[in-house]
Amino acid sequence: MSATLELSLQGTLKKFFGFGKFKGNQEKIISSILAGKDTFVIMPTGGGKSLCYQLPAIVSEGTAIIVSPLIALMKNQVDAIRGFSNEDGIAHFLNSSLNKADITQVKKDVLAGKTKLLYVAPETLTKEDNIKFFTEFNVSFFAIDEAHCISEWGHDFRPEYRRLRPIIDKVSERMKMNIPVIALTATATPKVQLDIQKNLGMLDANLYKSSFNRGNLYYDIRPKTNVNKEIIKYVKQNAGKSGIVYCLSRKKVEEIAEALQVNGIKAAPYHAGMDAKERAKVQDGFLMEDLNVIVATIAFGMGIDKPDVRFVIHHDIPKSLESYYQETGRAGRDGGEGNCVTFYSYDDIVKLEKFLKGKPVAEMEIGKSLLNETVSFAETSSCRRKVLLHYFGEDFNEADCNSLCDNCRHPKQKAEGKEDIALALNAVLAVKEKHKTKDVINVLMGTLTSTGKTYKHNDLKLFGDGVEDDKDDRYWSAVFRQALVNNLLIKDIENYGLLKVSDKGKAFLKKPYSIMVARDHDYSGAEGSDDDDIITPTGKGAGAADELLYALLKDEVKKISKQAKLPPYAIFAETSLEEMAIQYPITVEELTHINGVGQGKATKFGKSIIALIKKHVEENDIERPMDMVVKSVANKSGNKIYIIQNVDRKINLENIAKSKQLSFNDLLHEMETIVFSGTKLNIKYYLDENMDVEKQEEVIEYFRESTSDSIEAALKELGADDYTEEEVRLMRIKFLSEYAN
Numbered sequence: 001m002s003a004t005l006e007l008s009l010q011g012t013l014k015k016f017f018g019f020g021k022f023k024g025n026q027e028k029i030i031s032s033i034l035a036g037k038d039t040f041v042i043m044p045t046g047g048g049k050s051l052c053y054q055l056p057a058i059v060s061e062g063t064a065i066i067v068s069p070l071i072a073l074m075k076n077q078v079d080a081i082r083g084f085s086n087e088d089g090i091a092h093f094l095n096s097s098l099n100k101a102d103i104t105q106v107k108k109d110v111l112a113g114k115t116k117l118l119y120v121a122p123e124t125l126t127k128e129d130n131i132k133f134f135t136e137f138n139v140s141f142f143a144i145d146e147a148h149c150i151s152e153w154g155h156d157f158r159p160e161y162r163r164l165r166p167i168i169d170k171v172s173e174r175m176k177m178n179i180p181v182i183a184l185t186a187t188a189t190p191k192v193q194l195d196i197q198k199n200l201g202m203l204d205a206n207l208y209k210s211s212f213n214r215g216n217l218y219y220d221i222r223p224k225t226n227v228n229k230e231i232i233k234y235v236k237q238n239a240g241k242s243g244i245v246y247c248l249s250r251k252k253v254e255e256i257a258e259a260l261q262v263n264g265i266k267a268a269p270y271h272a273g274m275d276a277k278e279r280a281k282v283q284d285g286f287l288m289e290d291l292n293v294i295v296a297t298i299a300f301g302m303g304i305d306k307p308d309v310r311f312v313i314h315h316d317i318p319k320s321l322e323s324y325y326q327e328t329g330r331a332g333r334d335g336g337e338g339n340c341v342t343f344y345s346y347d348d349i350v351k352l353e354k355f356l357k358g359k360p361v362a363e364m365e366i367g368k369s370l371l372n373e374t375v376s377f378a379e380t381s382s383c384r385r386k387v388l389l390h391y392f393g394e395d396f397n398e399a400d401c402n403s404l405c406d407n408c409r410h411p412k413q414k415a416e417g418k419e420d421i422a423l424a425l426n427a428v429l430a431v432k433e434k435h436k437t438k439d440v441i442n443v444l445m446g447t448l449t450s451t452g453k454t455y456k457h458n459d460l461k462l463f464g465d466g467v468e469d470d471k472d473d474r475y476w477s478a479v480f481r482q483a484l485v486n487n488l489l490i491k492d493i494e495n496y497g498l499l500k501v502s503d504k505g506k507a508f509l510k511k512p513y514s515i516m517v518a519r520d521h522d523y524s525g526a527e528g529s530d531d532d533d534i535i536t537p538t539g540k541g542a543g544a545a546d547e548l549l550y551a552l553l554k555d556e557v558k559k560i561s562k563q564a565k566l567p568p569y570a571i572f573a574e575t576s577l578e579e580m581a582i583q584y585p586i587t588v589e590e591l592t593h594i595n596g597v598g599q600g601k602a603t604k605f606g607k608s609i610i611a612l613i614k615k616h617v618e619e620n621d622i623e624r625p626m627d628m629v630v631k632s633v634a635n636k637s638g639n640k641i642y643i644i645q646n647v648d649r650k651i652n653l654e655n656i657a658k659s660k661q662l663s664f665n666d667l668l669h670e671m672e673t674i675v676f677s678g679t680k681l682n683i684k685y686y687l688d689e690n691m692d693v694e695k696q697e698e699v700i701e702y703f704r705e706s707t708s709d710s711i712e713a714a715l716k717e718l719g720a721d722d723y724t725e726e727e728v729r730l731m732r733i734k735f736l737s738e739y740a741n
Ligand code: ADP
Pocket: 019, 020, 021, 022, 023, 026, 043, 044, 045, 046, 047, 048, 049, 050, 051, 186, 305
């Protein structure tokens, strides 16, 4: 590069963008596109890809056309560039969000040569009506951002992205020159990279690939048991830090956000079902740190650039390692702490596979392969970083992980795998390098499947040779993975998943050397995601874990109830007793963590209960779950939090009902669920305005004496002429709140 060009690039960087020096490969990339070469950039998120086309666009003659998939991102970028310049026409976007007048203005500026960067959605570029326009002005180059959208093997395939090349050709033809193309993406496996280059016709592009290693992130995969509780516990232990919790379903998002709120965490849900305004509010709240934790479907995070996200939790394993990498990548952008915790259960994989059913065969096959890679990553007991980076085509020495993954931090016992790896390679050769890992393992295990029959695998000399001691499928899958990450085996890129022995592998067969192998993790005990593991106090049939203790507790409560002259349900609800038979609280403090047990109740009635549990624990040698106890949400509906908050504010009950579009009867029902689950609702303010104090006292008196909380029985006793059902229900809420909770 000439010294003057170098100088002017530096100058533009400073003058226009305000940065002192280029980051990573930026300068080389910019020089490549300015030299008219097709250029392919693979750089992790946050690496500074935008600048790689923005800067050359500004210093070039003509207008650069930038294809970008997201309308919101386009607008952000255009605003940012306009912010650097005092000429609004310098950057524009064309997409479906513009009206006719906007479009006319954009086209006018472009044709007048004012515009350096024109952002377009792929469907805008390929639209028949627009093509003429794109041939009417001087195009400096095409930039294809988020280029992985081209590949069906990427994590975000968009068919319109595959139709870009013909347009580029048309424009090039008109200009009688090859307009250079720069493609950029943050994730590309070797397979995706090849797809992109082929589709864009840029196989001989200059390639700039940065390392994907995020050296400060801690990767942790945990079995998915008690996941909601584990998440809440984790967040509580990290109170005050910013974090994201990803869930696959909206329902889970709302449920967990609510559970976090109830546990005193500043959290909010975020998903595509919310309107744009609400979502923007949540995003701002997160950036401004009014909110610490966002519980989101994957829709969250695309455009946000918060450097100090300290943890990313996956409630469900993502459907591909690309997604996993992207989503975990939002942690620790500033190079500081970044913990990535994923809860894994094979059941979730089965569920994700079910989603694929009904899709076109090709898409289904691709989806399955991506899932297999995910399984393999989750279950490996090798360095996570090494396996993840290998997936992106990068060699990594696990010694450099610095124990920043669960497997390096808590290594499993490894055994010499030299001979077994050799056997695995020989098996791949024996099936003529035409099969996937699973099929080759079947050969070694002597399992005859329909594929095996078709190819007469049972006639192979080494059929069944892998059956030995405790070597099972799981063991062999670890062996194959070791061979893969050591590059002795390669997966055929063209025919995804077919194993081939590399040159290095052939050399290994001639002269085997020591390679250690650890058995994969076995997560089969994990429960999967459908469990309702926030103990739902209103739910029936959850049952007590410790039946004996539960029975003892019930007896004890009856005893207390006689002494206190209160019905048993007013002492401790059955759901509370059930929870005690799981949590084994043995101090007053611990007892208050049980749902439905407040400080007052714990001190008033808790002594004998605690003594009883303690004795039971000691006599039966019970190991108590020492984890922090998590408060549960009365019910999954968002109405409840609203009601609790507004009753606190002494809002008229009719108004609360109205603003939530509930009938008064529905509101009563919701309030009943709330108090039955142990949360107080102080509705004295409302009752005092609407009901005689004497009348109130009479009902309280009744409930105090009664052995049942039935409204019917109460009305019968009190006289249906004197009391309405509504009144009695309200009084029961008051009674339960004052005496029972
Ligand atoms: P990517 O598209 O690769 O995810 P961006 O283009 O959004 O990354 O850039 C990420 C951040 O890095 C932005 O805040 C950007 O302003 C900043 N950045 C880019 N280049 C430089 C540079 N040379 N020096 C300092 N900061 C930079």
